[in-house]
Amino acid sequence: MSVLQALYPIQRHGIRALYSVNRLSAGLGAEPVGLLAALVVVVYVLAAVAAPLVAPYHPAATDLASRLAPPSRAHWFGTDALGRDVLSRTIYGTRVSLLVGVLTVGIATAVGTALGMLGAYFRGAVDMVGARLVELLQAFPYLIFAIAMMAFLGPGFWNLIWALALKGWIEFYRLARGETLSQVAREYVEAARAIGYPSSWILLSEVLPNIMNTVTVVAMLRLGYFMVLEASLSFLGVGIPPSIPAWGSMISDGRNVLFVAWWVSTIPGLALLVLVLAINLVGERMRELLDPRLRVA
Amino acid sequence: MRPLRILQRVLLAIPVALGVAVLAFFSLHLLPGDPVQIMLGDTNTSAAQIRAMQHELHLDQPLTTQLALFFGQLAHGNLGTSIVQQRPVSTMIAEALPATIELTAAALVIAVLIAIPLGLLSAVKPRSWIDRVVLSTSLLGASMPAFWFGLLLILVFAVDFRVLPTSGQIDATIALQPVTGFTIVDSIITHNGAALWSALRHVLMPALTLGAVFAAVLARTVRSSMLDAMGKQYVTTARAKGVSETAVVVKHALRNALIPAVTVAGLQVGELLGGNMIVETVFSWPGLGRLVVNAIFAKDYVVVQAAVMLYAITYVAANLVVDVAYTVLDPQLELR
Numbered sequence: 331m332s333v334l335q336a337l338y339p340i341q342r343h344g345i346r347a348l349y350s351v352n353r354l355s356a357g358l359g360a361e362p363v364g365l366l367a368a369l370v371v372v373v374y375v376l377a378a379v380a381a382p383l384v385a386p387y388h389p390a391a392t393d394l395a396s397r398l399a400p401p402s403r404a405h406w407f408g409t410d411a412l413g414r415d416v417l418s419r420t421i422y423g424t425r426v427s428l429l430v431g432v433l434t435v436g437i438a439t440a441v442g443t444a445l446g447m448l449g450a451y452f453r454g455a456v457d458m459v460g461a462r463l464v465e466l467l468q469a470f471p472y473l474i475f476a477i478a479m480m481a482f483l484g485p486g487f488w489n490l491i492w493a494l495a496l497k498g499w500i501e502f503y504r505l506a507r508g509e510t511l512s513q514v515a516r517e518y519v520e521a522a523r524a525i526g527y528p529s530s531w532i533l534l535s536e537v538l539p540n541i542m543n544t545v546t547v548v549a550m551l552r553l554g555y556f557m558v559l560e561a562s563l564s565f566l567g568v569g570i571p572p573s574i575p576a577w578g579s580m581i582s583d584g585r586n587v588l589f590v591a592w593w594v595s596t597i598p599g600l601a602l603l604v605l606v607l608a609i610n611l612v613g614e615r616m617r618e619l620l621d622p623r624l625r626v627a
Numbered sequence: 628m629r630p631l632r633i634l635q636r637v638l639l640a641i642p643v644a645l646g647v648a649v650l651a652f653f654s655l656h657l658l659p660g661d662p663v664q665i666m667l668g669d670t671n672t673s674a675a676q677i678r679a680m681q682h683e684l685h686l687d688q689p690l691t692t693q694l695a696l697f698f699g700q701l702a703h704g705n706l707g708t709s710i711v712q713q714r715p716v717s718t719m720i721a722e723a724l725p726a727t728i729e730l731t732a733a734a735l736v737i738a739v740l741i742a743i744p745l746g747l748l749s750a751v752k753p754r755s756w757i758d759r760v761v762l763s764t765s766l767l768g769a770s771m772p773a774f775w776f777g778l779l780l781i782l783v784f785a786v787d788f789r790v791l792p793t794s795g796q797i798d799a800t801i802a803l804q805p806v807t808g809f810t811i812v813d814s815i816i817t818h819n820g821a822a823l824w825s826a827l828r829h830v831l832m833p834a835l836t837l838g839a840v841f842a843a844v845l846a847r848t849v850r851s852s853m854l855d856a857m858g859k860q861y862v863t864t865a866r867a868k869g870v871s872e873t874a875v876v877v878k879h880a881l882r883n884a885l886i887p888a889v890t891v892a893g894l895q896v897g898e899l900l901g902g903n904m905i906v907e908t909v910f911s912w913p914g915l916g917r918l919v920v921n922a923i924f925a926k927d928y929v930v931v932q933a934a935v936m937l938y939a940i941t942y943v944a945a946n947l948v949v950d951v952a953y954t955v956l957d958p959q960l961e962l963r
């Protein structure tokens with residue numbers, strides 16, 4: 331350890347992170363729409379976690395005697411063509427949507443941010459390879475890329491997440507790369523370099539905390555998009571396998587009975603719309619609170 | 628300066644297009660197992676048949692030879708032969724393409740007709756009730772899964788009111804002489820009023836479904852770029868000169884605000900192309916998207932490979948056009 335390193339010890343960024351969280355929760359609570367949206371998201375998460383307790387029926391339990399039963403006291407949102415309870419399946423479907431969305435965002439954010447930071451910090455070959463990969467992946471419209479991947483990989487929970495994340499990371503890569511480039515040019519990074527801190531430490535403890543807010547906001551705004559993509563793929567039959575209740579495949583099931591039973595498609599779609607809307611509202615609010623530079627006019 | 632810039636941009640697109648083709652080539656090798664066996668299914672096919680098909684697809688050759696043969700075929704416009712339909716894939720795509728273009732064009736028209744007036748109104752009176760309605764509707768539109776919106780439209784207009792057809796491009800009972808392959812264009816050329824009416828009724832719901840999300844994004848862009856333009860000095864100058872408010876908004880501000888709107892429209896082309904697959908499936912629209920989705924279920928991977936490649940190349944080309952248009956439209960770009 332050099333004298334300078336002893337004089338300027340590594341600062342922990344816990345206080346700053348705490349400040350962000352505080353400001354965020356206070357800010358979300360301060361405005362009714364943001365608060366409502368946040369509450370809706372919390373309710374969905376709770377429903378997903380406690381699905382077996384909340385759902386009135388088993389999601390796969392068929393009751394052929396009451397096929398396509400309209401909404402009633404026994405089945406609040408009716409039953410589908412196999413007599414399965416739509417409400418219970420919708421509640422279980424929350425799990426798939428949230429899991430796929432969160433895991434995809436998680437993987438895409440982690441990989442994209444890491445590669446983007448490395449590319450911007452070290453430049454050279456890492457940066458070159460990243461840039462070419464991004465260019466190639468950007469040539470495909472997202473949904474078409476995912477559909478093609480799933481067509482060749484086959485339906486499956488993890489296949490779906492990989493297919494989505496394989497293209498999803500590039501947005502975070504570009505974001506993190508640009509942000510890191512602008513941070514690296516600042517004095518505090520120069521100072522840390524002069525003192526002799528290792529690159530890994532500079533990236534993780536100096537640069538990352540400074541770009542984290544922007545990355546978090548974009549991750550939140552992407553979450554809803556990934557959920558819609560998942561539902562779209564499941565709707566087409568190339569996403570989640572039919573054995574798992576998912577909103578997209580439920581909507582697809584309902585399509586065949588649309589003329590006799592409106593509820594089968596409508597309910598899971600409404601569930602998805604409300605969740606995605608709430609997530610987007612929370613995301614926009616987060617953007618206003620955490621990242622004034624990204625604020626829309 | 629400008630022609631050079633455009634040339635540079637065009638040249639940069641070439642390696643990307645080649646990369647897309649290479650990825651498309653390798654997609655068959657992603658299949659878990661032997662592509663031929665998967666495509667032929669579990670039906671009792673003899674080993675000789677499998678070998679013949681492997682030979683036809685050049686799968687018995689070394690990988691580098693396969694790649695060279697693939698590019699050789701591409702250069703001749705040969706996209707392979709469909710295993711299910713035993714027809715050239717290029718013919719199948721050419722048959723499906725007009726329907727997709729017609730749907731996309733109709734969706735674009737609807738989106739622009741909705742988005743520009745709404746974005747304009749909400750920018751002229753920011754924070755008014757109309758602004759709030761436009762902003763919240765556009766957020767709703769952007770959060771909505773397109774396929775579900777399509778089903779809602781069917782529920783309302785086909786199930787409840789029974790006023791619009793739910794599938795296809797035209798009534799099966801109407802005879803239309805094909806000229807260009809575009810249903811609406813053909814019915815106008817051949818002065819076939821009944822066909823035109825039927826075609827327009829058929830395209831309305833799918834185009835509205837496809838255009839809705841696009842309109843949501845576009846309205847927001849028009850709004851924010853209009854707000855931006857309305858604050859500029861040339862607007863103040865125009866007002867000071869005594870130009871009427873309508874003329875200020877339409878002639879001065881809107882013209883300038885449309886440049887960023889065009890860019891956003893270009894960036895959304897990918898969403899439109901992807902949305903096509905969904906909407907065509909919902910409304911059984913006989914276009915490229917449905918061709919791909921059907922091919923996926925028929926395990927006709929040669930068709931999937933070719934169509935995805937075509938989608939990507941179209942997307943690259945569209946982005947290129949937007950970039951070039953932007954260079955031409957925005958004189959400031961040269962100064963940067």
